[in-house]
Amino acid sequence: MNRRFTWFNATSLTLGFAFLYLPILILIIFSFNESKLVTVWAGFSTKWYASVFNNTAFLDAALVTLKVGVISSTIATVLGTMSGYVMVRGGRFRGRTLFSGMIYAPLVMPEVITGLSLLLLFISIGMDRGVFTIVLAHATFSMCYVSVVVSSRLVSFDRSLEEAALDLGCTPFDAFRSVTLPIIAPAVISGWLLAFTLSLDDLVIASFTSGPSSTTLPMKIFSQVRLGVSPEINALSTLLIGIVSIGVISASLVTKRSAVRRRAQEQQAVGGAA
């Protein structure tokens, strides 16, 4: 295999990354701009960050977003773990294929449709829209991501561990709680982080399901931008990018670290049993 450095590789790498990250980089740079004009550089300043923290409308929206994120991703994690467990452990029950297809369908469903159908549901059952409806909507669509993460971990989980727990006197629930859950915990945690960042990101579904007093941060930013981009928005977006990156990076670190450790353990276990 030839893995030498070539100008072609270097160029395509640079162009690719530029395409992906240049807009974000420009946004971050201009969030430190002294000038009120977004496109003219007038020196370094952090004053827009200060003004973000003094803007109560932004802070309220941030609080709503945080609340929605934490609650919805927790609900999604519980439900997603349960459905992932059933998918892998439930055996061959009638309609299993249909059920698994239905869990994964929201992954590819256009957000507009998810949002619209939820809106129609909430209207038809007469539910007042607000933080609660956004939480429900976010839990619904991020649950399937958690389910995918958890069930892919469970597939490689040694069933005889659960059997050993039952054999030693655990009820099925106790076996799940004291053996299965601690072992798949890294997958559950990264599922939660994934659900949280998805909720933080979402604009479309939140717009459909929010009420008058429940504007999330992405919604706030979007409505502000329509009135014209201000450096304040740049600063706020930079903060948001930071939080999302931390979430995604820590989710992948948790998964990767536990996968490495597990592989080492399994290798040794197989070596011992052979």
Added chain:
Amino acid sequence: MPSEKPNQIRFAPWEDTEAVPLIRFRNVVKKFGEFTAIENLTLDIYEREFFALLGPSGCGKTTLMRMLAGFETPTAGEITLDGRDIVPVAPNRRPINMMFQSYALFPHLSVADNIAFGLKRSPMPKSEIAGRVEEMLRLVRLQKFASRKPHQISGGQRQRVALARSLAKAPKLLLLDEPLGALDRKLREDTQFELMDIQEKLGTTFVIVTHDQEEAMTVASRVAVMDEGKLMQVATPDVIYEQPESRYVADFIGDVNLIEGTVAEAEEGGYKLVWADGAPPIHAETDVPLSLGDSCTFAIRPEKIAISTDKPDDRANAVPGKVLDIGYLGNISTYHVQMPNGAIFKASATNSRRLSRRGITWEDEVWLSFTATAGVVLTQ
């Protein structure tokens, strides 16, 4: 003087028609889809038995154990424990513990916590658990490793943790799926004696799967030989070895010469069997009723065949041959001797002399001899 100590009654509940078995399998069938893993199996196992399951890989030993532990439901038939149907009883409600073939140690718990796992879910008071765990650790000689995680100890150590964990609750019935395979010879023998000791003390009934025939012979009160989901023979180790009922069992357990022959003549207490042109017929004593012209197999163990340079005249059977090969095993040597018709017989002899002074070597013309009762006549 009596040959047996008066207070030591022979343990053989399976001969007692009054005795009630602890476990009864009645016409048990287990199918995985189309595949039949256990075929119409009927078996009684008595309290305090040390019951060994022997058989080739894939014959259904683990499946049988898993049905006892409650992880597989029989497709048909019934399984009772103490007279109670246990098929509908959940695994956690059975007074049975199992040591898994794959060990199934909990990777997130330390060695000590693995052993304590079952105790914490038993009626045992909290204050006694630590002592019990300590006792188990001592038994399997892992005191030093109490706080390690399973991935930080060796394969043999892991096996011992699995053993200790299944022993800790002192269950009524203990299922051991190849419990000692990864241990070295010394530790294996020690553990075998420990197991027998535990059984003596606690009265636990053991069902053990093993690939080591010597182990089955040493520890078992009875041995079941299985093949493709069927029981071929269930008997005490000495009966299995000395009086196998079929070619399969004779061949599976230990070393054996299987000689195909036909009945040529009935004689006092047995038959004269013709087995090769020009070779003298075999005189075999047997209770098996046979008629002239029936074909049968004469099975004889190598150690029951004597090898000598001169023709012995006090033995019922003597055949000449040539030494092809000698397998030296330290305490014994196995001679592969070719008969005039090309068949190869194995005969083994104790090496009571040092190698250099031994009389028989390769290519020597020798005589193989055995008595009329040394082998068994098999028809299946």
